[in-house]
Every structure is written in structure tokens, then in C-alpha cells.
Amino acid sequence: xxxxxxxxxxxxxxxxxxxxxxxxxxxxxxxxxxxxxxxxxxxxxxxxxxxxxxxxxxxxxxxxxxxxxxxxxxxxxxxxxxxxxxxxxxxxxxxxxxxxxxxxxxxxxxxxxxxxxxxxxxxxxxxxxxxxxxxxxxxxxxxxxxxxxxxxxxxxxxxxxxxxxxxxxxxxxxxxxxxxxxxxxxxxxxxxxxxxxxxxxxxxxxxxxxxxxxxxxxxxxxxxxxxxxxxxxxxxxxxxxxxxxxxxxxxxxxxxxxxxxxxxxxxxxxxxxxxxxxxxxxxxxxxxxxxxxxxxxxxxxxxxxxxxxxxxxxxxxxxx
Numbered sequence: 001x002x003x004x005x006x007x008x009x010x011x012x013x014x015x016x017x018x019x020x021x022x023x024x025x026x027x028x029x030x031x032x033x034x035x036x037x038x039x040x041x042x043x044x045x046x047x048x049x050x051x052x053x054x055x056x057x058x059x060x061x062x063x064x065x066x067x068x069x070x071x072x073x074x075x076x077x078x079x080x081x082x083x084x085x086x087x088x089x090x091x092x093x094x095x096x097x098x099x100x101x102x103x104x105x106x107x108x109x110x111x112x113x114x115x116x117x118x119x120x121x122x123x124x125x126x127x128x129x130x131x132x133x134x135x136x137x138x139x140x141x142x143x144x145x146x147x148x149x150x151x152x153x154x155x156x157x158x159x160x161x162x163x164x165x166x167x168x169x170x171x172x173x174x175x176x177x178x179x180x181x182x183x184x185x186x187x188x189x190x191x192x193x194x195x196x197x198x199x200x201x202x203x204x205x206x207x208x209x210x211x212x213x214x215x216x217x218x219x220x221x222x223x224x225x226x227x228x229x230x231x232x233x234x235x236x237x238x239x240x241x242x243x244x245x246x247x248x249x250x251x252x253x254x255x256x257x258x259x260x261x262x263x264x265x266x267x268x269x270x271x272x273x274x275x276x277x278x279x280x281x282x283x284x285x286x287x288x289x290x291x292x293x294x295x296x297x298x299x300x301x302x303x304x305x306x307x308x309x310x311x312x313x314x315x316x317x318x319x320x
Contacts, residue, residue, distance in 0.1 A: 171225040171308045175300050177277045180258075185212040221275050223283075223299050225308050230285060232297055234266060234275055241273070243295055245316045249286045251309035253302040256282035261296065272296055285309065 177185075192208030224231040229244040261267050261274035274296040276282070281302035285295040299305055 171305065173223050173299050173301050173305055175221050175277055175280070175298055177220070179278070181277070188212065221277055221297060221299060223297055223305060225305065225312065227312075230295075230309065232275060232295070241295070243285060245312060247288055248309075248313065249288050250313055251283055251285050251306040253281060253283055253306045254296075255280065256296060256298045283309070 189208045189212040192211075193205045196205035196208060220234075222233045224233075229242055230248075231240070231242050233240040256274075256276055257279040258276045259279075261276055267274040267276070272294045276296075276298040278298060280298060281300065282296055282298040283302045283305045285297075287294050
């Protein structure tokens with residue numbers, strides 16, 4: 001059986017490779033339209049231009065570094081042991097990384113726009129300064145946003161609801177990101193749009209509007225229950241798992257918070273796997289003795305989901 005941590009690392013690595021390739025190919029195609037791209041130099045000191053040989057090499061290297069840093073931080077934060085103490089650091093670093101890479105990449109884009117307008121345009125590393133400032137602001141913002149009290153576990157639903165559940169073979173539900181992450185996305189989008197407006201970059205303003213909308217629409221957890229088991233998917237099923245019926249003993253509904261399980265997204269540990277996008281109802285799938293651990297998923301209609309899971313388990317043949 002493949003280790004779940006290795007499986008997630010493999011998937012995220014492929015996503016990073018594809019993203020880097022597409023980003024760099026697009027930048028290379030744009031730079032290829034210049035009259036003499038091989039003669040373009042970039043000003044790394046503010047005074048003396050340094051020639052990378054090709055702007056494409058510069059763009060490729062910076063895109064690769066940015067994505068690799070993002071993936072590395074993602075692995076450290078996401079695959080670390082889930083704990084309440086790591087939640088603030090997780091949220092702050094995630095926002096800081098977003099702010100730094102977003103601002104620095106915007107500086108690269110604006111530098112390339114300058115190159116397109118004039119052959120002697122230079123890109124200055126002074127963009128690192130506002131990038132670090134915005135990263136610090138985002139880090140503090142992340143610590144403030146997540147400074148909320150944990151919601152006490154509570155049973156959901158009313159007694160007698162189980163009688164209303166139809167014994168269907170399948171059931172599906174989902175949950176989208178919560179209010180806190182929406183605030184974060186809107187803040188990031190506003191900063192990018194503001195910077196694009198200040199430096200007259202239409203593409204930056206468009207990205208600041210379009211990307212948050214795409215994330216709001218696509219980032220969701222989906223759960224499907226059928227005769228084979230429980231299927232959980234995140235990020236268009238780029239991250240997914242299937243729990244067969246013979247590996248679980250039951251399910252229960254509870255209130256889940258990202259702070260309780262160590263952060264938003266996927267949190268893997270030896271005792272459990274948690275998928276949380278927002279504070280609210282969730283379902284806990286109890287694993288058999290000797291299995292990898294329980295699975296906790298934040299999902300709407302968690303009470304109904306737990307009843308459907310328990311219904312299916314009762315119909316399964318008992319193991320000898």
C-alpha cells in the first residue's frame with residue numbers, strides 16, 4: 001500500500017511541474033516577440049546591468065524557484081503533524097508566501113513589460129523590498145484572522161431523523177471554503193489589483209480579479225458514498241482518497257475547526273487524516289484496529305452523511 005504522504009507529494013510535485021512549464025512557456029513566447037531578446041540585460045544592482053544571456057532563462061529560473069519554494073513550504077506545513085499550536089504559523093506563513101511570491105512575480109512581469117517598451121529597460125531587485133513588506137503584513141493578517149476560539153464539539157440534527165433517510169446505494173455532499181479563507185483571497189486580490197493599477201498593468205489587475213474567483217469556485221471538498229466505500233476529493237480530485245467499507249467500523253458527526261486539526265486543507269498524521277476548509281459540521285470515519293487511522297472531513301449535512309455510512313456498515317458482512 002502506497003504511503004499517503006508520498007502519494008500527496010507525488011501529486012503536488014506533478015502540479016508544480018505543469019504549472020511551472022505553462023508559466024515559463026507563456027513568458028518565453030512573450031519574450032520571443034522582442035526584436036533582439038538575447039541582448040536584453042537585467043539590472044540586479046540598480047546601476048550595472050547584468051546579462052543572463054536570455055530573458056527566458058531569467059523567467060524560467062525565477063518561476064521554478066518560486067514554485068519549488070511554494071511546494072516545499074506546502075509539504076512542510078501540510079504534511080506536518082496536526083496540532084493547534086501550528087495553526088497560526090501555518091496560516092501566517094501561507095499568507096506571507098503568497099504575498100511575497102505574488103509581489104515579486106508582479107515585479108518580474110512589470111520588468112518584462114518595460115523590456116518590451118524599451119530595449120534598455122532594466123529589472124531591479126528592489127521589488128524584494130515591497131514584497132517582504134507585503135509578506136509581513138500578510139503574516140500578521142493571518143495571525144489575527146485565525147485568533148478565534150475553537151468551537152466546542154456538538155451533536156447535530158434531531159432525534160428521529162434517521163428514519164427519514166432513504167436506503168439508497170449512493171450519497172454525495174460537498175463544502176466550500178469558509179469565511180476566513182474568503183477574506184484572505186479577497187485581500188490578496190485587492191492588493192494585486194491595487195499594485196496593477198499603480199503600475200498600469202492590465203494583466204495584473206485581471207489576475208487579481210480572476211484568480212480569487214477561480215479559487216472560490218473550484219476549491220471544495222466533495223464526499224461520495226457508494227457500495228465501494230467512501231470517496232473524498234479536494235481540488236478537483238487532485239488530492240483524493242478512498243476508504244473501503246472493510247477498513248472502517250462506523251462514523252459520527254461533530255463540529256470541526258481548522259484550528260483544532262492544525263490548519264486548512266489536508267492534515268496528515270499517524271492517528272488521523274483531516275480535510276478541513278471551514279469551521280462547521282464534519283464527519284469522523286472510525287477506522288478498524290490496525291488501520292492507518294480515522295478520517296475527519298468537514299462537510300455539509302454531516303449528520304446525514306454519518307447515518308448513511310453507519311447504514312452501509314450494518315449491511316456489510318461481518319469479518320470473521
